[in-house]
Structures are given as C-alpha cells and as structure tokens.
Amino acid sequence: MSTKRILVTLGLFITGLLLLLIVFTTWYTVDESEQAVVISFGQAGAPVTDSGLHFKLPWPIQKTEILSKETYSIHFGYKQDKSGEIVDKETKMITGDEYIVLTDLTVQWRIVDPKKYLFNAEDPIEILRDAASASIRSVIGSSTIDAALTDGKAEIEAKTRDLLTSLVEKYDIGVAVQGVKLQDVELPNAEVRAAFTAVTDARETKNTKINEAKKYENQRTKEAIGERDAIKSQAQGKKTARIEQARGDVAVFSDLYNEYAKSKEITRERLIIETLEQVLPKANLYIMNDSGETMKYLPLQQLQKDQPPVTEEKDKSADKGGKAS
Known part of the structure; x- marks a missing residue:
C-alpha cells in the first residue's frame, strides 16, 4: 500500500472520529429531576433547568455537568455493627455540664446554585458535613445533659438548624439546608441511660397527671359556671315574677280602693x-x-x-x- 493511500485512509478515519465526536457531544438531555450547567473553556454558564433535549458546541469547546434537584441526606451520628458496639467515634460529644453523650443527627439538603456547587468548593459535601458536626457540637456543648436527654431536644434541633444554615450561607457553596432532624441522644453507659430513662418516664407521668388535673379543673369550672348561670337565671325569673305579682296586687288594690272610695259600706261588706x-x-x-x-x-x-x-x-x-x- 502506498504512502498516499495510507494518509488518505488515516485522514478519513480521523474525520470519521471527529464527526462521531461532534454528533455525540453536541446534544444532551435534562430530566425533570435534574439541572445542567454548560461549561465553556472552564467558564460555567447559567443553569439549565428545562427538561428535554438541548444542544451545545462539541467537546472540548463545551461540556455539561448534570446535577440532581432532589433532596439529599447526610447522616451524622452513631451507628452499631453486628456486635452492637459503637463504631462511629464522631458521635461522642461533651455537654455543657461535662457529660459525654452520643448524638444521632440527619441533615437534609439540596443544590440551589449548580455553578457555586461546582466551582466554589472542591468538596462541598465534606464542607457541609464538617459544618453539621461543628453546629451540633456547639449546641450540645452549651446544653445540659438533662435537656439533651429529655425535653430539650426540640430546642437543640432548632438551634442546630439555625447555626448550620448560617454557616452554609457563609461558605457560599451553592447548597441549602432543608431540615435538621435530631434522631436521638443517648448515654454511652447502660446504667446511667436506664436512670435517665426512668427520669423521662417520671416526667411524662407527671405531665400526664398535670394535664388530667387541668382537664378536671376545666370541667368542674365549666359545670360551676353553668350552675351559677342557672341559679342567676332562676333568681332573675323569680325576681321578675315577684315584681309582676306585686304590680298586679297593687293594681287590684288600687281598683278595690277606688271602688271602696265610691261605696265604702258595700265594698267593706x-x-x-x-x-x-x-x-x-x-x-x-x-x-x-x-x-x-x-x-x-x-x-x-x-x-x-x-x-x-x-x-x-x-x-x-x-x-x-x-x-x-
């Protein structure tokens, strides 16, 4: 085979490859649950959120990054292996009164700015995880063990969400915190955990009794108010009847007196x-x-x-x- 023929064949092969490259890299599809970013020579354009078929310049001029719109979850806390032992050491935290607790936290988040998510941080998920760890540790560190194990969980959860949201906004990594759920807070020691469980049960019983007492108090108060209103109504009715009767007696007496004045002897008899x-x-x-x-x-x-x-x-x-x- 001559050199010329080899060059022609090689040129046709390269041309075919370029054509295939152009055909397969000039279009992309976006699902309803996805969003895309077109990158031109390393510069990201506006996010593409419309679902369907889209076209762009062939690679390497432009390329696309497809990201999901769904909500993701990061689980930060403790877990157990088959033997029942704690294997996640990050879950151990110290409360404000210097007790060690095991915290289980779930953070829900989603991508709101694909451009910032791709270019403002090398690993935004790791940054979000570190921010969640810092937030829950800060809040637990300023709380008492009694609040962390009993009726202060809702407040701890709310404070953690607010602190994490402010940190994510400060880092500006293109994600938004959708929710923070404090799954559980426990003690590493079984005996202490049982004691606090007993305290929790006692408080729940106390609250139940208080609610029952308030319910009984409200019921008796309503009954007393009803009886009072009934007595007032009866008294008012009797008062009205007495007044009308007195007026009737006065009218009868006045009529008798008028008749008596006209004929005293006959009226008297x-x-x-x-x-x-x-x-x-x-x-x-x-x-x-x-x-x-x-x-x-x-x-x-x-x-x-x-x-x-x-x-x-x-x-x-x-x-x-x-x-x-």
Missing part, C-alpha cells in the same frame, strides 16, 4: 264576705240581721257537725236575741 269564703271554703254561711244592722256570719253547718244538736228552746232563745250559740 263584700271584702268581708270574700275573706270569709277564702278562710272557710267548705262552710255554708248564714247572714243574720239584728237590730243594730250588724252583719254576722256563722259557719252553722260546721258547728252542727262539731257540736251536739240543740234543743228547740235554745233555738227560740237564739231567735229572740238575734244571735246563735
């Missing part, structure tokens, strides 16, 4: 008769006149039932005197 009817509702009244025109009312039927029958002579003497015995 009528009042006496009505009074006797009320006092002796079952008696038969007999009206008898004497010489002095005085009205006398005797319950003769009742007297006849209570006394033996009178003789004829006594009846006559009663007629003469105008009185009944």
Whole structure:
C-alpha cells in the first residue's frame, strides 16, 4: 500500500472520529429531576433547568455537568455493627455540664446554585458535613445533659438548624439546608441511660397527671359556671315574677280602693264576705240581721257537725236575741 493511500485512509478515519465526536457531544438531555450547567473553556454558564433535549458546541469547546434537584441526606451520628458496639467515634460529644453523650443527627439538603456547587468548593459535601458536626457540637456543648436527654431536644434541633444554615450561607457553596432532624441522644453507659430513662418516664407521668388535673379543673369550672348561670337565671325569673305579682296586687288594690272610695259600706261588706269564703271554703254561711244592722256570719253547718244538736228552746232563745250559740 502506498504512502498516499495510507494518509488518505488515516485522514478519513480521523474525520470519521471527529464527526462521531461532534454528533455525540453536541446534544444532551435534562430530566425533570435534574439541572445542567454548560461549561465553556472552564467558564460555567447559567443553569439549565428545562427538561428535554438541548444542544451545545462539541467537546472540548463545551461540556455539561448534570446535577440532581432532589433532596439529599447526610447522616451524622452513631451507628452499631453486628456486635452492637459503637463504631462511629464522631458521635461522642461533651455537654455543657461535662457529660459525654452520643448524638444521632440527619441533615437534609439540596443544590440551589449548580455553578457555586461546582466551582466554589472542591468538596462541598465534606464542607457541609464538617459544618453539621461543628453546629451540633456547639449546641450540645452549651446544653445540659438533662435537656439533651429529655425535653430539650426540640430546642437543640432548632438551634442546630439555625447555626448550620448560617454557616452554609457563609461558605457560599451553592447548597441549602432543608431540615435538621435530631434522631436521638443517648448515654454511652447502660446504667446511667436506664436512670435517665426512668427520669423521662417520671416526667411524662407527671405531665400526664398535670394535664388530667387541668382537664378536671376545666370541667368542674365549666359545670360551676353553668350552675351559677342557672341559679342567676332562676333568681332573675323569680325576681321578675315577684315584681309582676306585686304590680298586679297593687293594681287590684288600687281598683278595690277606688271602688271602696265610691261605696265604702258595700265594698267593706263584700271584702268581708270574700275573706270569709277564702278562710272557710267548705262552710255554708248564714247572714243574720239584728237590730243594730250588724252583719254576722256563722259557719252553722260546721258547728252542727262539731257540736251536739240543740234543743228547740235554745233555738227560740237564739231567735229572740238575734244571735246563735
């Protein structure tokens, strides 16, 4: 084979390789859960977040870095091997009152600026892990062991999240902290751990009893308020009834007085008769006149039932005197 033919074949081969390189490096795809950065001679452009097929200049002029939009997790804490022994030494921390505790922490984060994530730090994940370690150690170091093991976990978690967020913003590595979850805080000694567990159970029982007592107090208070309102309502009703009754009595008395003023003698006799009817509702009244025109009312039927029958002579003497015995 001649040298010329070899050169032609080599040229065609190189041309083919270049064409293949151009074909396969001038396009890229971005998924819905991904974002891309096009790098031109080491200079990153704006992030590409639209999903689908995209085109660029062939390599080595431009290249792409595909990054995920999903949320990642970093677990910082203790773990156990098959024998049950602690193998992660980073989990040991000292509290503010100089006790050793084992802390289990999970940090959720995601990439918010692909350009900074790629170029502002050599290993942003390691920086984030170191920042999480520094944050939890700082917060645990300023907390008491009692708070770390019992009811202070929520506050420790919130302080750790705030401190870690400020550190990540300061480092400017293109990531954002989505959440910090304090999984657990334990003691390395089993006996001390059991003692603090007993303390926690006692506090929970105490809180339960307090809540039950408050519930009973609220219930009894509401019942007392209801009874008080009922008594007030009844008293108000009786008050209104008494007032209306008094007004009615005043109106009746006023009417009687007006009638009495018009005819005093007849009204007086009528009042006496009505009074006797009320006092002796079952008696038969007999009206008898004497010489002095005085009205006398005797319950003769009742007297006849209570006394033996009178003789004829006594009846006559009663007629003469105008009185009944």
